Amino acid sequence: MVQGGTEVPGHNCPAFLIDGKILLDAGTIAVSLNIREEHSLKWILLTHAHLDHIKGIPFLLDNLVTRSTGNTITVLSGKDVLDDLRKNIFNGRIWPDFTRIPSPEHPSLKYLPLRTTRPVEIDGYKVTMEKVHHTVPAYGFIIEKAGKKSIAYTGDTGPTHRFWERMAAHEVKHLIMETSFPNRLEKLALASGHLTPSLLEKEIAKMSPPPEKIFIMHIKPQYLQEIEMEIQSLEHANIEFLTDGEVILI
Numbered sequence: 001m002v003q004g005g006t007e008v009p010g011h012n013c014p015a016f017l018i019d020g021k022i023l024l025d026a027g028t029i030a031v032s033l034n035i036r037e038e039h040s041l042k043w044i045l046l047t048h049a050h051l052d053h054i055k056g057i058p059f060l061l062d063n064l065v066t067r068s069t070g071n072t073i074t075v076l077s078g079k080d081v082l083d084d085l086r087k088n089i090f091n092g093r094i095w096p097d098f099t100r101i102p103s104p105e106h107p108s109l110k111y112l113p114l115r116t117t118r119p120v121e122i123d124g125y126k127v128t129m130e131k132v133h134h135t136v137p138a139y140g141f142i143i144e145k146a147g148k149k150s151i152a153y154t155g156d157t158g159p160t161h162r163f164w165e166r167m168a169a170h171e172v173k174h175l176i177m178e179t180s181f182p183n184r185l186e187k188l189a190l191a192s193g194h195l196t197p198s199l200l201e202k203e204i205a206k207m208s209p210p211p212e213k214i215f216i217m218h219i220k221p222q223y224l225q226e227i228e229m230e231i232q233s234l235e236h237a238n239i240e241f242l243t244d245g246e247v248i249l250i
Helices: 035-040 056-066 079-088 162-167 183-191 197-206 221-232
Strands: 016-018 022-024 043-045 073-077 109-113 120-122 125-131 139-145 150-153 172-178 213-217 239-241
Touching: 022 139, 035 056, 056 073, 073 079, 073 120, 073 125, 079 109, 125 162, 139 162, 183 197, 197 221, 221 239
Parallel strands: 022 043, 043 073, 073 109, 150 172, 172 213, 213 239
Antiparallel strands: 016 022, 120 125, 125 139, 139 150
C-alpha cells in the first residue's frame, strides 16, 4: 500500500491493494505494482476524483493495453465520481477513452456506478459505499469477505456522520482514515474537507464502537512530525500510522 497526502520523494499518493485483486483508490499504481500484479488487478474502488486518488489509472490502463494482457479494470464509485472520470480524464483529449480500447467489445476499462443503498458483490467480497464529507462528491467503503471481519476506508473526509452510522452495522476490524493537517491549521482542514488530530478524536467519539485498529494515512509530509506528536498525545492505543509498502493481515 501507499498512503501519502501528496507526492514527494518517499511519499506517494493513496492506493491500497486487497488480496491482489481490488484497489482502494489509485493514486499510485504503475510505479508500485509489477507486471504480474497489474495483470491480477480487476477492481478499483474509487472514493473521489481528485488527482492524487486517480492519477495511477491512466498509466495502468496504458500498461495493460501495450502488454496485451487482455484483462479489464472495472472502476466502482458513485455515478458523480465516474462521470468526472469519463468527462475530464478518459475523454479522448486528456487521455484515451479506454472503454473502447483495445475494442468496444473487449475494453480495458469499465465503469460500475454504485448506490449507497445497495451493497455489491465482487469476487467474493461484499462492498458497501457511503458518503463522506469532502469538497467534491466523495465516498467511503466497507469491504467484507465471507467468514471474516471487514475493513473500512474513508478516503479523504472532513467531519462526517453517515459513514460512522453505516460502519456501526458492520463488524469492522480495521479502519483506514485520513488526518491531513496539524491542529493549528484546523481552519484550512475544514475548508478543504480534511481532518486534524483534534478533529480525528471527535470522529472517533462518533464510532460505536471504534474498530480494533485505526490506521492513519494522507498526512501532508511537511507536517508529519507535528501530526504524529499530536495524535500520540491523544493516547488512543488503537491508532497506528501507515507507511508506504506496509502489509496488513486481517
